Amino acid sequence: MRLFQCEACGQLIHFENRVCGQCGHPLGYLPDVNDLSAVEAEPEEGIVRSLRDGQRYRFCANAALDGCNWLLPEEQEGDYCRACRHNHTVPDLADPVNLEKWMRIERAKHRLIYSLLQLGLPLENREDRVGGLCFDFLADRPDAPELPRVMTGHEEGLITIALAEADDVERERRRTDLGEPYRTLLGHFRHEVGHYYWNRLVRDEHHLEACRAVFGDERADYGAALQAHYDNGPPPDWQANFVSSYAAAHPWEDFAETFKHYIHIVDTLEMARAFGMKVRPSLDRSGLLEALVEFNPYQPASIEQLVEDWAPLTVALNSLNRCLGMADAYPFVLTPSVVTKLGFINDLVHGLAAVDAPAPVAAPSQPAPA
Template structure:
């Protein structure tokens, strides 16, 4: 994730809404994929320091302070591009839901920034492709008096025809950690869910019916295998004994689509983390970390992966020094590495 600069020269960050140095309003401008500072016009519009254009804050900022993206003047929408993708928000009358919704939107915006930086379609529409949408739902049921009560595990996080559904409890740290323990997972984060589910969406855009389908099947397996039966078998019997020699995670062994989504998520982990390291000028063994979203040149996957291996070794060691779990608790076997290379080349060709 890149850092940005206010017009006063102060460093500002992706989630900021106000510069702490000059008190100017800050907002993310999707058209330029950057945070801008703004001056107020006489009619209340915000004038961008970066491009001089006029914007209005997103309605979700004005009403809830949930969002820091802006809407270009003349738009027919009062919601920004990010918030317009969310079709269902939590019930804000419930305690803590505002905070959980804020976390959901923060993670979603971080995902969108990475996707935009990689030049991937987000708001583009085609008649034969699904449109990207999100819904944030919570587990509820009615008691004998018809009153809603929060219960456990009725909303399933997943993707269907462009709609990414996330259980609101995934934004609740204690619930997510409990689920990670129950599922015997090495890693479970909110941004990880967004990245994984976006993989299912991009399979529809980049793989289905494309010239890459046969190569995909050679690497990930045949997606035509019964998905429901595959998942049932996985949850009943677990992954194969040798899964670590073929897959990036145990869940990736459940079905071809899950292998793709897990690999896609890991690739986005690599991109965002290396992007952050490059922005801070991190050097490993006297070599600066490569900027993975540099649009002026094609990035070699071998260089990307070499930097990733060195960086995660350092990150894990630092976490252990603080008594924390490894930041990246995975080993990438050769088969999984080939899948990451395929995704990298696919995205580079799309860009």
Template sequence: MSSAFENLSARLRAAWKTHKQATTPRAFRCQCGRPVFFRNSQCLACDTPLGYEPLRARVLPLEPVGEHLWREYGAGPNAPAYRRCQNFDAAAACNWLIPADEKDAQGQLKPLCMACRLNHTIPDLSVEENALYWNRVEQAKRRLVSQLIGLGLPVVPKSEDPERGLAFDFLRAPEGGPPVMTGHADGLITINVEEADDAKREKLRAQLREPYRTLLGHFRHEVGHYYWDRLVRDTDWIKPVRELFGDDQIDYAAALKKNYDEGPPADWKDRFVSTYASCHPWEDWAETWAHYLHMVDTVDTALSFGIDADDVEIEAEPWTREALWRPEDRDAEAFLGFLNAWTELTAVLNEMARSMGQPDFYPFVLPRPAVAKLQLIHAIVRGAGAPVPAPAAPVAAPTAAEVPEPSERKPEEPEPLEPVV
């Protein structure tokens, strides 16, 4: 009898096969045949230069074709040429590629890649440690942005679309100044770069009794608020979202204050993916959105590396159509397969983490209402290319999506810095 892990691998492949074009591979090979990874800019085996092509979702081995120009190794003279992102030599160490002839609206060659063009403010690099923090923040951001592109979600810089675009402020509080609060407002996501300090982040995680707190988790949560504005607000999706997540028009500030004064409801584990999700429908959406991105990227990674292990036995009660938002949906069976494979995969990965004395890889238990919400988010992502507009009163997005401490706030008008090149 084949092992449960082999069955799991088969189910992962079958469940996600129809969506493979919309997700992001994570395993690559150099021209020498050795494995290379998403963040690599050079093969450690043969020293071949590498670069990430976001629209092809591939790390490419490169060969020079002129001054500052590259093409895929061995692809021939007619292969497209690329330039490296200007932040390649900066502390950000960006390994992304830009089509050689890609120009801005003024006809100038774009110096920055699709990910770096989203930056509005970067940390003051004259301050000690900020270069390291920025490097770590950018690694997490590039992982996020590559996934958003792979899922077919709109990723447009605010500099190119002021009303609907996305931008990032990476800030650090000055000595003695007001603390920086991670949050989202009108397409601008603020990240406190001190979250890149492992010790400080772990201290906050313990203080707030959070089972999980990572830079990538912050990015995925905050971008959930952005996509609420892009994909849900003012569209026909607002009705089913309110049915499942609750009325987002209730007072946000009052809901947050109640959460900090009284704590989460006693039954939060039966209804939400996390305690923070119970604060307000906006936070429930953002937390569930982040979990969806966690799940998809983890499954993508498992598929990319062809999970294949023997003698692993996992038994889990499978989710059925009764738990779904729309059991009759044409994609319901595939979504269930993905969800059940995810449940078994994380059980194995949690045990592997414990074997190394580490915290659980996925320290959450999905309650039944969260499964329905995840299916709704899946449907919205799947249809992101053509959201259906509907008349609706504008609902302002939260000005802060995660509040590490009630006293923390974002500086009202951060001074933009020149991008590092």
């Protein structure tokens, strides 16, 4: 994520801001140019003019519910922006509890879409393509306890996010029950969209064999693998080969977890770059903990370059959190095996991954010699 500046007064502003705190101008995000622009109302109802480029825009329909600050061109068909057009089902927003949770979910979803746009990944929804990316944000039914709880997950492009995950207390309870070191709304989005991009980039773009060489064979029984994981836990040496214990459950989960961490890395490094952060401990003479992000991590770079800056940054982040009595911000270890997997994701999203060799074509049959 980057920082932004108000065109009207020069004030530093942030991605979720809807109004400049200094000059009071409304703000709208322009995804095509990756800028948060101050706007002024035009005489026509619902039309605003950007101070960035003088063009006329409309706010996404979800702006009326404080769920979005993105703009769409005045002439664009439809009422929803490039992020909200992927919504398939939302909860009853007349319920103020649902509304508050949905707004939290939307903030995480918009950060996800920001990252996907900066990486240039395909972003079709179900109107564009069968199996396109869409979201269901679903609430449990307390009036129907016989119904199963909503579970966060992915199925052929449809990502379901349980509304309960937007409740900090409930999410922390689930994190503790599952023994997880980390559980956030944004993490859910980044993990589940990893499943979508396994379909979209690995399966559909013919990278299966290359992916299997790194993550293992996804044809292993998925249900049985998850049951074994929940019954027995991960293998004792999982830390050597997987970014999380859950990643060890099945190659699909390994891919999704690794994809999630790749987005964690590039997005956090972009913000570190925006702040001009430099890590250089005064007592470290090895140079291994030095980091200065001087490149755009969303643009093609080697995984070694990304990890070289990421590792020292996480040491600093975790150390600062401990000073505040908080848990580590990034409680994970990137072993050489995990870095190799991150490298595959890096190559995949930038179009550099190996494509499966075409199946050999059988030679036409020849008549038997007389």
